[in-house]
Amino acid sequence: xxxxxxxxxxxxxxxxxxxxxxxxxxxxxxxxxxxxxxxxxxxxxxxxxxxxxxxxxxxxxxxxxxxxxxxxxxxxxxxxxxxxxxxxxxxxxxxxxxxxxxxxxxxxxxxxxxxxxxxxxxxxxxxxxxxxxxxxxxxxxxxxxxxxxxxxxxxxxxxxxxxxxxxxxxxxxxxxxxxxxxxxxxxxxxxxxxxxxxxxxxxxxxxxxxxxxxxxxxxxxxxxxxxxxxxxxxxxxxxxxxxxxxxxxxxxxxxxxxxxxxxxxxxxxxxxxxxxxxxxxxxxxxxxxxxxxxxxxxxxxxxxxxxxxxxxxxxxxxxxxxxxxxxxxxxxxxxxxxxxxxxxxxxxxxxxxxxxxxxxxxxxxxxxxxxxxxxxxxxxx
Numbered sequence: 001x002x003x004x005x006x007x008x009x010x011x012x013x014x015x016x017x018x019x020x021x022x023x024x025x026x027x028x029x030x031x032x033x034x035x036x037x038x039x040x041x042x043x044x045x046x047x048x049x050x051x052x053x054x055x056x057x058x059x060x061x062x063x064x065x066x067x068x069x070x071x072x073x074x075x076x077x078x079x080x081x082x083x084x085x086x087x088x089x090x091x092x093x094x095x096x097x098x099x100x101x102x103x104x105x106x107x108x109x110x111x112x113x114x115x116x117x118x119x120x121x122x123x124x125x126x127x128x129x130x131x132x133x134x135x136x137x138x139x140x141x142x143x144x145x146x147x148x149x150x151x152x153x154x155x156x157x158x159x160x161x162x163x164x165x166x167x168x169x170x171x172x173x174x175x176x177x178x179x180x181x182x183x184x185x186x187x188x189x190x191x192x193x194x195x196x197x198x199x200x201x202x203x204x205x206x207x208x209x210x211x212x213x214x215x216x217x218x219x220x221x222x223x224x225x226x227x228x229x230x231x232x233x234x235x236x237x238x239x240x241x242x243x244x245x246x247x248x249x250x251x252x253x254x255x256x257x258x259x260x261x262x263x264x265x266x267x268x269x270x271x272x273x274x275x276x277x278x279x280x281x282x283x284x285x286x287x288x289x290x291x292x293x294x295x296x297x298x299x300x301x302x303x304x305x306x307x308x309x310x311x312x313x314x315x316x317x318x319x320x321x322x323x324x325x326x327x328x329x330x331x332x333x334x335x336x337x338x339x340x341x342x343x344x345x346x347x348x349x350x351x352x353x354x355x356x357x358x359x360x361x362x363x364x365x366x367x368x369x370x371x372x373x374x375x376x377x378x379x380x381x
Contacts, residue, residue, distance in 0.1 A: 001020075001021045001037065001039070001040055002018060002019075002037060002039045002040070003018060003021065003039075003040045003042055003047070004039055004041050004042065005041050005042050005043060005044055006018065006042035006046075006355075007042075007044060007046045008029065008047050009046065009047065009048040009049065009322070009325065012323065012326070013322055014046055016044070017029060017030050017031075018030065018032055019345070019353075021351040021368075021371045023371065024351055024371040024372075025350060026345065026346065026349050026350075026351050028347060029345065029346070040373070042355060045355050045356060046321075046355070046356045047345070047354065047355050048325055048329070048354050049085075049329045049344050049353065050083060050084065050085025050086060050116075050352030050353060050354055050369070051082075051083045051085065051307065051310065051328045051354070052084070052087075052088075052329055052333055052338075052342060053079065053086075053088070053265050053306045054087075054088040054090075054119075054236075054262065054264060054332045055122055055124070055208070055209065055264035055265070055266050056079075056087060056089065056264065056265045056266065056267045057089075057090050057091075057092055057124075057266070057268045057269070057280055057281075057301055058075060058267065058269040058271070059075055059078055059079070059268075059270075059271035059272050059273075059305075060074050060269075060271070060272050061269055061270075062074065062075055063268065063269045063279070063280065064089040064091060064106060065091050065102050066094065066098065066102065069105065072105070072106070072109050073112060073115060076109075076111050076112075076116045076118070077115045077116075079115075079116040080115055080116045080367055080369055080374060081374070082305045082306065082307045082364075083306070083307045083354050084116055085117065085342070085352035085354075085369055086116060086117050086119050086333075086342050086352065087116050087117070087119065088118070088120050088121065088122045088160065088336060089106045089118060089121055089122065090123075090266075091103065091106075091123050091125055092135070092136060092280055092282070093125030093128070093133075093140035093282055094126075094140060094281075095140065096148075099123070099125065099126065100151060103121050103123070103153050103156075103159075104153045106121045107153065107156035113369075113372060114374050114375070116369065117342075117350070117352070117370070119158060119338050119341070120158035120159050120160065120338075121157060121158075121160075122159070122161075123160070123162070124162040124187065124188075124208065125140065127141075127142060127143075127144050127161070127163035127167075128164050128187070128189075128213075129164035129166070129167060129188055129189050129190045132164070132188045132189055132190055132213045132214060133213075134212070134213045134281075134298050134299070134300075135280050135281045135283050135285065135294050135299065135300035135301065136188070136282065137281060137282035140281070140282045143167070144163060144164075144165075144167050144168045144173040145173070146172040146175070146176035149173070149176045149177055149180055154180040154181060154182070155181065158181065158336060158337060159180075159182050160182060160183045160184075160185060160206075161182040162186075162187040162188070162208040163177075163184070163186070163187070164186070164188055164190065165184070165186050165189070165191070165195075165204055166189060166191040166192070166195040166196075166198075166199065168199070171198075174202035174203050175202070175203070178203050183205055183206070183335070183336060184199075184202075184204045184205060184206070185204065185206040185207060185208040185236070186199050186200075186204045187209060187214070188208070188213040188214075189214050191223065192221060192223055192224075193223055193226055193227050195224075196224040197227055197231075200227070200231065200233060204233065205233050205335070206233050206234035206236065206262070207227075207228040207234070207235045207236065208236055209237070209264065210228055210235040210237055210244075211225060211237075211243070211244050211248060211252075212238065212244070212299070228256075230255070232260065233260070234260050234331065234334075235252060235260060235262065236262045236263075236264045236266075237249060237261055237262070237264065238264060238265070238266045238309070239263055239304075239309040239310075239313045240302050240312065241316070242299070242302070243299060243302065246316040249313070249316045249317060250316060253313075253317050258319070258323050258326040258327045258331065259326060259330075259331060261327045261331060262327060262332045262335050263306060263310060263328045263331075264306075265302060265304045265305060265309055267302055267304055268292055268300060268301030268302065268303070270285070270287040270292055271302070271303045271304070271305060272303075272305070273303075275287045275288050275289065275290070278292065280292070280300050280301050283295075283300065287303065290303045291303070306328055307362060307364060309328070310324060310325065310328045311361055311362040313327065314362065321362065329342075350370055351368060351370060351371040352368065352369055352370065354367055355367075
């Protein structure tokens with residue numbers, strides 16, 4: 001398919017040119033003179049890469065930790081309708097065998113037409129500091145035991161491990177995780193500044209939902225937040241205006257730049273559902289006015305979608321789409337080591353594209369997955 005008369009997002013600006021898609025990949029950017037196949041006239045519309053959500057527990061009434069194969073397809077279709085074309089399903093705390101079973105199910109998932117692709121698994125649960133467990137049930141937490149990570153399922157796909165690495169005193173847990181192919185994030189942590197820097201030396205390359213589930217920034221002890229803000233690691237942000245205030249989003253973005261801020265939804269099963277009773281991480285959750293909390297009042301993930309997170313990010317920080325979208329496409333792809341496959345419009349990459357209705361508020365008109373446009377029905381949100 002030749003997409004003609006488009007304004008493509010290339011190198012942080014929009015360039016009026018054509019794009020040729022074949023076999024689910026971007027074959028050529030620029031003139032395709034002599035092409036005689038199917039054409040799509042974008043009518044000058046702006047086209048950007050599909051969004052990438054690397055920290056999300058579920059949506060549409062389902063949770064990745066304990067759901068059926070059929071439910072995975074329902075969720076994958078719902079992500080796609082919101083412009084999220086690549087997902088890294090995230091597992092909250094659960095019994096160990098249940099987490100391993102879920103990991104294998106997610107690693108083997110194959111999307112159908114109209115469904116987002118999965119790019120691996122994010123293991124957030126279990127290895128957390130009890131003092132910052134958030135919505136995770138304490139009974140489901142575990143010490144950071146390196147030998148426990150020697151599991152064949154971890155070789156099935158790329159994976160990311162969030163943990164309280166200050167509890168990994170000799171670095172053996174981090175070393176084993178990296179040997180099993182994981183990227184590492186510091187989260188649900190009580191780490192001091194020195195402990196956070198030590199964790200980085202062990203291989204931590206990102207901070208899991210910055211500001212949340214870690215001690216607040218203090219002028220006598222910067223802690224993990226200061227380490228994240230001053231360093232070169234990636235930092236995840238839940239940009240719903242609830243988990244992190246607008247001014248702190250601006251501060252983090254000014255310190256890190258969009259190249260190191262990864263927008264995430266941290267969504268849970270109530271996303272795209274009505275208020276009511278749900279669960280996450282072994283805990284019952286009540287959702288009121290779209291805000292998910294455990295019975296003791298802790299925030300329990302979000303009901304945010306990544307397209308809304310991006311719109312909020314633009315608004316909170318006064319960013320143009322050309323700058324802001326980096327944090328929902330290129331940055332998460334680089335964080336998880338999948339940038340060769342997705343995260344930008346480039347020849348050879350998977351043809352996951354969004355045709356925008358309104359770039360100012362990030363409104364999506366059409367979604368392309370692996371070279372195929374979603375139908376009008378599938379595009380409705």
